[in-house]
Each structure stands twice: as C-alpha cells, then as structure tokens.
Amino acid sequence: MDNRMGEVQxxxxxxxxxxxxxxxRQTRTTPSTxxxxxxxxxxxxxxxxxxxSTRRLSLTEEGRLFYERGRAMVEAFDSFERELTxxxxxxxxxxxxxxxxxxxxxxxEPLLPEFWKEYPNIVIDLSLSDEVVDLxxxxxxxxxxxxxxxxSTLTARRIGAVKRRIVGTPDYFAHHGVPxxxxxxxxxxxxxxxxxxxxxxWPVGDRGRVADRQIAGTLLANNGETVRRMVLAGVGxxxxxxxxxxxxxxxxxxVEVMPDFGDGDLDEIHALYLGGKLxxxxxxxxxxxxxxxxxxxxxx
Numbered sequence: 001m002d003n004r005m006g007e008v009q010x011x012x013x014x015x016x017x018x019x020x021x022x023x024x025r026q027t028r029t030t031p032s033t034x035x036x037x038x039x040x041x042x043x044x045x046x047x048x049x050x051x052x053s054t055r056r057l058s059l060t061e062e063g064r065l066f067y068e069r070g071r072a073m074v075e076a077f078d079s080f081e082r083e084l085t086x087x088x089x090x091x092x093x094x095x096x097x098x099x100x101x102x103x104x105x106x107x108x109e110p111l112l113p114e115f116w117k118e119y120p121n122i123v124i125d126l127s128l129s130d131e132v133v134d135l136x137x138x139x140x141x142x143x144x145x146x147x148x149x150x151x152s153t154l155t156a157r158r159i160g161a162v163k164r165r166i167v168g169t170p171d172y173f174a175h176h177g178v179p180x181x182x183x184x185x186x187x188x189x190x191x192x193x194x195x196x197x198x199x200x201x202w203p204v205g206d207r208g209r210v211a212d213r214q215i216a217g218t219l220l221a222n223n224g225e226t227v228r229r230m231v232l233a234g235v236g237x238x239x240x241x242x243x244x245x246x247x248x249x250x251x252x253x254x255v256e257v258m259p260d261f262g263d264g265d266l267d268e269i270h271a272l273y274l275g276g277k278l279x280x281x282x283x284x285x286x287x288x289x290x291x292x293x294x295x296x297x298x299x300x
Contacts, residue, residue: 091119158268165242
C-alpha cells in the first residue's frame with residue numbers, strides 16, 4: 001500500500017524535533033526505522049533532503065522545499081477533514097506569526113480583535129522581533145518582513161512600504177539645534193540598532209543621491225519601539241519607519257527634520273509564508289483578512 005502521506009508526516013516530525021530519536025519516540029518506532037524511512041524517501045526522489053552530523057540536522061535546499069510542500073499538504077488535508085466534520089465557519093487551529101515590533105504594535109495588533117470576531121476559533125501565536133526569523137526552523141506560518149527579500153521558495157505578498165524619517169522632540173532640538181545637513185548629524189546623539197543587518201550608518205538621500213552617513217549615539221537597541229521611546233524621552237534623534245511615528249508626528253510629540261534627505265529612504269513590507277497554493281485554510285483566512293487592511297493603513 002502506498003503510504004507516502006505517512007512518510008511525509010514522519011519527515012516533518014524529524015525536522016520539527018531536530019532529532020531522529022525524538023521523532024521515533026513520538027511516532028512510537030525506533031531511530032533506525034526513522035533513518036531508513038528518510039533514506040527511502042531520498043532514494044525515491046534521487047536527492048538529499050537532510051544533512052546529518054553528530055551535532056545537528058540541517059535541511060538541504062531540496063529538503064526545505066519538501067518540508068514546505070509536505071507540511072502544507074498535511075495541514076491542508078487536516079483542514080479539509082475538519083471542515084467536513086465541523087463546517088467551514090468553524091475553522092480553527094493556530095497561525096504562528098512573526099513580525100517586527102513596529103509592524104506588530106502599530107499595524108497588526110489593532111486588527112486582531114476584529115479578526116477574532118469573524119474567526120473566534122483561530123489562535124494567533126504572535127512573536128515580535130526585528131530580527132529576521134527562519135520560517136522553517138522557528139515553525140512560523142507567516143512572517144511580516146521589512147526590507148529586501150532574499151531568494152527563497154517562500155511565497156511573498158507585498159503589503160506596501162514604510163518611509164524612514166529622522167525625528168526628535170521639540171525640546172531636544174531647542175537645546176541642541178536642528179540639523180540641516182549630513183555634516184550636522186555628527187554633532188547629535190543618533191540612536192541606532194544592534195541587530196546583525198543594521199550597521200552604524202544612515203543611508204540618507206541628498207538631492208536625489210543616497211549617501212551612507214556614519215552615525216554614533218548612546219543607544220543601540222534590537223527594536224524600533226525602544227528607540228522611539230528613548231527619542232520621546234529626549235535622549236537623542238533617530239531614523240525610524242513612519243509606521244512607528246504617525247501618532248507622534250500628528251500630535252507634535254516628535255518632529256521630523258531634514259525631510260528632503262529621506263525621499264528615497266523606503267523599505268518594502270511583505271507577508272511571507274509557506275505552502276504557495278497549498279497554504280492551509282486558517283492561514284489563508286488570516287492573510288486574506290490582514291493583508292488588505294495593512295495595505296490600506298500604509299497607503300493612508
């Protein structure tokens with residue numbers, strides 16, 4: 001009997017647990033049986049799916065694709081069975097979401113109460129971090145990601161773009177002066193970030209040209225909300241995405257300086273997810289609800 005669905009489920013368990021022995025324990029079999037099953041899949045496909053070492057397991061590119069499609073297939077089948085027994089309106093399950101702190105606090109969180117009114121049985125497992133997560137290793141269903149996208153097998157839906165603005169409090173500028181040129185930035189406490197993809201530079205535009213300006217300050221944080229709060233406290237100035245700043249700029253708590261230097265300073269925002277056309281129903285419902293509402297907020 002063809003039991004490829006069962007083989008896929010064991011493969012997913014190996015990847016999710018990171019261990020042949022733990023996958024064997026959970027499936028009530030032996031590590032050697034699990035190892036032979038994975039080898040049988042690889043032999044049938046003619047590709048290596050998992051690189052084995054004494055310390056850890058890691059997926060090959062083919063293994064990532066097999067995991068993505070296999071996981072989507074199993075979850076779609078589970079969702080299909082639940083819909084038949086409970087009805088589509090009773091769709092439940094968990095959607096694991098990762099997003100930057102700014103997008104999460106100012107964009108996603110305000111939409112969740114309305115989402116649960118329509119889909120009360122769907123659990124949102126939400127993680128906020130400005131670090132880029134690995135959807136496979138972190139078992140994430142959807143990532144709302146800011147910045148350029150790397151080549152991958154993930155599916156991307158564009159949400160919009162955020163503009164970076166240089167801001168500070170009126171009181172700070174009253175005491176330290178208002179910067180009007182790139183050279184002026186060296187005389188200010190420029191607050192920044194400490195995650196790997198951020199460096200001590202601000203790529204600010206100058207009359208149509210982009211210049212990387214070295215900056216220095218007394219704070220390096222791993223998220224934009226911490227930087228924003230320190231700017232509001234009058235500690236210094238910062239270059240932040242405008243999704244963090246809309247309410248502060250509207251009320252005058254913060255003011256933008258050097259606006260002409262940020263004309264081309266934009267970051268794209270995408271929703272990334274596994275599964276392509278086979279995305280599970282609960283994840284499709286989440287994306288179809290959240291994405292157009294985030295697009296409308298950014299467009300505004």
